[in-house]
Amino acid sequence: EPEVTQTPSHQVTQMGQEVILRCVPISNHLYFYWYRQILGQKVEFLVSFYNNEISEKSEIFDDQFSVERPDGSNFTLKIRSTKLEDSAMYFCASTPVRGTFTNSPLHFGNGTRLTVT
């Protein structure tokens, strides 16, 4: 069964540094998402992306964050200047169609654990 893949599985960075988290969604999917999960807390929506632009974003997704689909397969999340509180698991997800009016479930990758020191 096709999978969403995320790299790296674990990234350690120093406060103030830029990080790029990478995701390869399932190949025929059209909608892409980033979620984060701080240790012991809930899965939080960050942003959704369709047709090369942001569809929706949460209040967490501020100017420090950006997303990009640089080619036909990768979907990236960039954090420009990391803070300690950005330490979390970041999950990428994809769906073939937008979920609101369909029964399309989210397909998640296994995440990148970001540790900011």
Next chain:
Amino acid sequence: SQKIEQNSEALNIQEGKTATLTCNYTNYSPAYLQWYRQDPGRGPVFLLLIRENEKEKRKERLKVTFDTTLKQSLFHITASQPADSATYLCALRNDMRFGAGTRLTVKP
């Protein structure tokens, strides 16, 4: 504001019993609701979806109910097994938000 609440942070049951997890929501009129399973260090995995016009949905040992009057969904695992131990999340796909999850532990 819109809220999704999963009432129990943790639920411990004995193997073979039925686990019942609750998801309540406020200030939503969701078209449908989804349930996911999350194992430690892994991404959530989709289990079941139920539409607003469906009262009940089943898949093997899983059953989900949806009461739009009570604004509540119940998730049942019958004949529970230790392998069912995980965190279970409900999600209202209207706005792609998840509940905090209920950590289920099934003891042998």
